[in-house]
Amino acid sequence: MISRERRIQTLAQVFRILGDPSRLRIVMTLSEGERNVTQLSRKLRMSQPTVSRHLSILKMSSLAEARRCGKEIHYSLPYRIRRALKSMIDRGAVLSK
Secondary structure, eight states: OOOHHHHHHHHHHHHHHHTSHHHHHHHHHHTTOOEEHHHHHHHHTOOHHHHHHHHHHHHHTTSOEEEEETTEEEEEOOHHHHHHHHHHHHHHHHHTO
16 A cells, blocks of 8 residues: 555645646646647647657656557547546636635
C-alpha cells in the first residue's frame, strides 16, 4: 500500500504539471478525444514545438499517452486521467456556484 505521504507527493507533482496553463489546455483538449500535434497546435493556437514540448512533459509523467499511426503520433489521455479530470471538473462546477 502506498503511504499517505507518497500519495501527497505524487498529487503535488501532478498539480505542478497541470498548473501550467498551456499544459492544462492540452489536457482539456485531449479530454475531448485523441489528437496529433498539428491538430493540437491549430486548435490551441500554439506552435508545434511548444505543443510537442508540453506533450513530452505530460507523457513522462504518465498524464498522456501516444500511439503511432503511420508517420503521425496521436496523443490521448489514459482512462484513469480522463476519469479523474471529469471528477475534478464536476466538483469545480459545484465549487464555482
